[in-house]
Amino acid sequence: MSWKSGHGRVNSHSLEEDEIWYQFTMFFYKSKKTQTYKFGLLKALIENLYNADSRLQLTYEQIGYSFVKTYWNLVVRHGLKQGSQNSGVAAAVLRAREERQLPIDLSFDQLQAGDQVYVLECAKPIMKKYVFGALYSDFEGKLYGFDRRKQSQYFQFHPDSHLFLLKYQRLVTDLLNYHLAKMIEQYNPVIREFLLEKVESVAQRESLHPYREILLSRFENSCFYCGKSLHLSQKQTHVDHFIPWSFIQSDNIWNLVLSCKSCNLNKSDKLPDYNYLERILERNEYLKAEPVLLYEDRSLYNYRPEKLKLLYEYSEQNGFEERWSP
Numbered sequence: 001m002s003w004k005s006g007h008g009r010v011n012s013h014s015l016e017e018d019e020i021w022y023q024f025t026m027f028f029y030k031s032k033k034t035q036t037y038k039f040g041l042l043k044a045l046i047e048n049l050y051n052a053d054s055r056l057q058l059t060y061e062q063i064g065y066s067f068v069k070t071y072w073n074l075v076v077r078h079g080l081k082q083g084s085q086n087s088g089v090a091a092a093v094l095r096a097r098e099e100r101q102l103p104i105d106l107s108f109d110q111l112q113a114g115d116q117v118y119v120l121e122c123a124k125p126i127m128k129k130y131v132f133g134a135l136y137s138d139f140e141g142k143l144y145g146f147d148r149r150k151q152s153q154y155f156q157f158h159p160d161s162h163l164f165l166l167k168y169q170r171l172v173t174d175l176l177n178y179h180l181a182k183m184i185e186q187y188n189p190v191i192r193e194f195l196l197e198k199v200e201s202v203a204q205r206e207s208l209h210p211y212r213e214i215l216l217s218r219f220e221n222s223c224f225y226c227g228k229s230l231h232l233s234q235k236q237t238h239v240d241h242f243i244p245w246s247f248i249q250s251d252n253i254w255n256l257v258l259s260c261k262s263c264n265l266n267k268s269d270k271l272p273d274y275n276y277l278e279r280i281l282e283r284n285e286y287l288k289a290e291p292v293l294l295y296e297d298r299s300l301y302n303y304r305p306e307k308l309k310l311l312y313e314y315s316e317q318n319g320f321e322e323r324w325s326p
């Protein structure tokens, strides 16, 4: 049942918390987003957690109101674009403001009830078509089900996800706001002083240069992945984080390998195929056996093969599902 057909039933299986966390991880880090609809819808769902009836159902009006409120405040009041251009709901909200000559410095709550209804009505057809089902496939019906056909219009929370959101509402909301802000930054050059990006990259090392020399001089003169021979040219020999940096967020020699430029660029933020795990575990035994290295790189003291195996396993839980090989 595709959401484009206008309805999608809520998944009937019960869900463990781990599974729901996994769905959210995949949503935040992997799901395709060309504008902020999905975040706006999740915000609207969270805002209405306490408004659901005894069957955990919500009306289209409840969700629509919350969604349009978010969009009005972001697009009109704060002047923030929601995609490479303001299309769809953002454009409809802007048009409604123009038609009614509404002041841009008011928040949605401060508008007259009649004006709120007008803005909502202008955006509704677009929300019905593009927004209300937008999270359905990402969560495989494990977050909500919906029906937008004329007779029976509703949203329905999955009971376990509803409980989960009640329990972790604050954490999920902060995550949601963070990802929404990251996306808005991308589309609004004015605020692109990148506070978020700065905060995120403070832990990142300027250069992995020293590692390249250590590894190249002692152990590795061929690409860890494809076997192509390497030499001490900065351009051609790259230092690669075996478990992606975006997950592990630190530079430890036991997680660094040398690779050719093409493998490094191609692998990018992906996890290497399982057989490379065996290979790096073996390589690390050589590293540990080198007394000078133990002295040079303190991270080797606390390195254990089991730790790397666990990290590899956890990276799956963290959304690194795809296995890469050259």
Ligand SMILES: [Zn+2]
Binding pocket: 223, 224, 225, 226, 227, 228, 259, 260, 261, 262, 263, 264, 326
């Ligand atoms: Zn290579």
